[in-house]
Amino acid sequence: MNKIKTKLIKRPNELYAEFLIEGVEPHIINMFRRAVLAYVPTLAIHEVIIRRNTSVLWDEDLALRLALIPLKVDKSEIDLLGKCGKLILSLEKAVECSARLRLRKRGEPNRIITVYAKDIEPVDKKTVRPVYPDIPIVKLGPKQEIDIEMIAKVGLGRDHAKFQAVCTVGYKPLPILRVRENCNGCGKCVEACPKKVLELKNGKPVVKEDKKLECDLDRLCVMHCPEQALEIIPDETKYLFRIESVGQLSLEEIFTAAVNSMNQLMDYFIEALTEAFQQIKS
Numbered sequence: 001m002n003k004i005k006t007k008l009i010k011r012p013n014e015l016y017a018e019f020l021i022e023g024v025e026p027h028i029i030n031m032f033r034r035a036v037l038a039y040v041p042t043l044a045i046h047e048v049i050i051r052r053n054t055s056v057l058w059d060e061d062l063a064l065r066l067a068l069i070p071l072k073v074d075k076s077e078i079d080l081l082g083k084c085g086k087l088i089l090s091l092e093k094a095v096e097c098s099a100r101l102r103l104r105k106r107g108e109p110n111r112i113i114t115v116y117a118k119d120i121e122p123v124d125k126k127t128v129r130p131v132y133p134d135i136p137i138v139k140l141g142p143k144q145e146i147d148i149e150m151i152a153k154v155g156l157g158r159d160h161a162k163f164q165a166v167c168t169v170g171y172k173p174l175p176i177l178r179v180r181e182n183c184n185g186c187g188k189c190v191e192a193c194p195k196k197v198l199e200l201k202n203g204k205p206v207v208k209e210d211k212k213l214e215c216d217l218d219r220l221c222v223m224h225c226p227e228q229a230l231e232i233i234p235d236e237t238k239y240l241f242r243i244e245s246v247g248q249l250s251l252e253e254i255f256t257a258a259v260n261s262m263n264q265l266m267d268y269f270i271e272a273l274t275e276a277f278q279q280i281k282s
Helices: 026-038 059-067 188-192 209-214 251-281
Strands: 005-010 016-022 042-053 098-106 113-116 136-140 145-155 166-179 198-201 204-207 230-245
Touching: 026 166, 026 230, 026 251, 042 059, 042 098, 059 136, 059 145, 098 113, 098 136, 136 145, 166 204, 166 209, 188 198, 204 209, 230 251
Parallel strands: none
Antiparallel strands: 005 016, 016 230, 042 145, 098 145, 113 136, 166 230, 198 204
């Protein structure tokens, strides 16, 4: 594999970024995408004990809403990317890598109130808090109340989507445009492109350098060519990679955790393969 080159294209905020990645094969970049989705540890509510619920929502609906609230915690209390970030947590670390939470709220006599994520209170790990405190959970009318205990634990996206550290992660290849000799330079391919990626140069269509990243490989230009003189194919060595964090971890932390998990998975694979060969040999 060639030396991989990366270039930051866009980072409008701390949670979202776009990269140009060159010199990487499709299976490698897809492996990294899957590692980001499935093997980056986060903290999420996993067990819900409802002691009282007289709201309009059923217990199952409340539990679902609570589980999907992204949580943050200081490294001093739960080390997500350290000992709590192993692929398989041991029983000894189960308590250390979990946190207890409580949610108690009662409706007011003369008005309807909204219960928000910020109303969730930590019990043992005091630094556990919602990433977005203003997420609404439920509305309570007069004489309605909820009393809920929760246990949050460290998990991986491979087990449940609530543990995924990203809300967007994907990539697309850059285009390669091939023009045959029978092209007459009519310009219909240029007109057909909805994103104005193509232009005519010396009577032949070419991809604009400043628009190359916007091409979706929809092949509208190819379909509108009356001479069938165009061919557009994906470049399997250059990709635009997009990623957006949910907010529990920074992009740098997500990248580090994903690479570490890939290395760990490869170590597991080599160990299993070596053991299988030894068994066959014996």
